[in-house]
Amino acid sequence: VHSAHLWPSRPTPTALNALSLDRKAGYIVRVPLQEKALIAKIRRAAQGRSSSLVTGIGDDSAILRIPTGHEVLVTTDFSLEGIHFRREWHSPEVVGWRCLIRGLSDIAAMGGEPHAAFLSLALPRRLAQSWVDRFIGGLLSLARAFKVSLAGGDTAESPTGVLADIMVIGSVPRGRAITRSGAKPGDRIYVTGRLGGAAAAVHELYAGRKATPRDFSGHFHPIPRIAIGRFLQEKRLASAMIDISDGLSTDLAHICEESGVGAQILSEAIPRATVGRGGVEVKPRDALHGGDDYELLFTVPRNKRVPRKIADVPVTWLGQMQRRKGILLMNAAGVGSELKPQGWEHFKP
Ligand SMILES: [Mg+2]
Numbered sequence: 001v002h003s004a005h006l007w008p009s010r011p012t013p014t015a016l017n018a019l020s021l022d023r024k025a026g027y028i029v030r031v032p033l034q035e036k037a038l039i040a041k042i043r044r045a046a047q048g049r050s051s052s053l054v055t056g057i058g059d060d061s062a063i064l065r066i067p068t069g070h071e072v073l074v075t076t077d078f079s080l081e082g083i084h085f086r087r088e089w090h091s092p093e094v095v096g097w098r099c100l101i102r103g104l105s106d107i108a109a110m111g112g113e114p115h116a117a118f119l120s121l122a123l124p125r126r127l128a129q130s131w132v133d134r135f136i137g138g139l140l141s142l143a144r145a146f147k148v149s150l151a152g153g154d155t156a157e158s159p160t161g162v163l164a165d166i167m168v169i170g171s172v173p174r175g176r177a178i179t180r181s182g183a184k185p186g187d188r189i190y191v192t193g194r195l196g197g198a199a200a201a202v203h204e205l206y207a208g209r210k211a212t213p214r215d216f217s218g219h220f221h222p223i224p225r226i227a228i229g230r231f232l233q234e235k236r237l238a239s240a241m242i243d244i245s246d247g248l249s250t251d252l253a254h255i256c257e258e259s260g261v262g263a264q265i266l267s268e269a270i271p272r273a274t275v276g277r278g279g280v281e282v283k284p285r286d287a288l289h290g291g292d293d294y295e296l297l298f299t300v301p302r303n304k305r306v307p308r309k310i311a312d313v314p315v316t317w318l319g320q321m322q323r324r325k326g327i328l329l330m331n332a333a334g335v336g337s338e339l340k341p342q343g344w345e346h347f348k349p
């Protein structure tokens with residue numbers, strides 16, 4: 001009976017071995033035993049380690065072996081129920097997948113290689129264990145595809161919805177990480193893949209329509225562009241890079257700000273995602289401002305040649321960096337208008 005829930009749904013018989021008191025329900029809950037069983041289950045599911053992992057789940061700390069001559073990359077990202085996902089919109093597997101891609105994509109955006117992931121997970125009392133199993137299953141399927149170990153984390157009870165925090169550790173050869181701050185006036189701006197697919201799916205879901213993982217794969221199963229990031233790093237092509245998690249307009253503004261320059265992009269050049277059964281192109285504003293596409297946006301000095309495709313993914317030239325601050329969006333007639341960042345931002349009124 002109890003295995004159906006993360007925490008016991010009925011009073012436990014004795015207070016002696018109980019460590020936490022649930023006042024509202026008026027009975028003692030044996031949370032630690034449940035937590036232990038949960039961690040054991042995650043540990044079994046996470047078996048199989050990457051070459052960089054010496055010790056994973058089960059000790060006080062994980063031990064990672066970072067290649068000699070490399071620097072460590074660290075990134076953390078929240079996935080919060082109601083903010084980043086909804087249980088009625090997203091299957092547990094999709095929530096797990098999307099939780100991990102946030103970290104993998106950040107490592108890709110530095111030109112690095114991911115090694116291990118750490119998951120801190122707070123779960124509400126009334127949540128079926130099957131949801132947790134499927135969430136971990138989705139997260140691990142993406143982890144395995146990129147040879148990343150789930151090497152540790154923490155669990156707790158959440159007073160509200162599901163709260164997941166993913167931390168990913170990666171590495172890059174010393175001094176070779178591609179930052180946001182290296183863009184120079186004249187550098188060309190490129191983007192991988194196609195944009196706006198994730199935003200289009202969210203519009204469908206908000207409108208109460210169905211969006212299936214098959215028709216909107218960019219939203220449900222985005223792919224981290226690790227091979228592309230590594231290629232740009234190894235070939236010393238990119239002067240600055242960022243992953244598109246908040247939207248093109250916002251993420252390009254981040255590069256401009258950190259590099260102390262401006263940009264000019266051609267509106268017609270922005271590659272728009274095709275979604276739905278008929279393969280319809282998304283609206284220009286979704287491609288311009290929609291977040292969660294996890295494509296890479298990067299700049300390259302103009303004397304360097306960029307392949308049209310990297311790791312089988314199309315790469316599109318959007319425009320160039322300029323000395324004048326701000327972002328200018330040019331239309332086909334050559335008329336420019338100022339582009340304000342309108343992508344995702346927390347705490348926006
Ligand atoms: Mg990022």
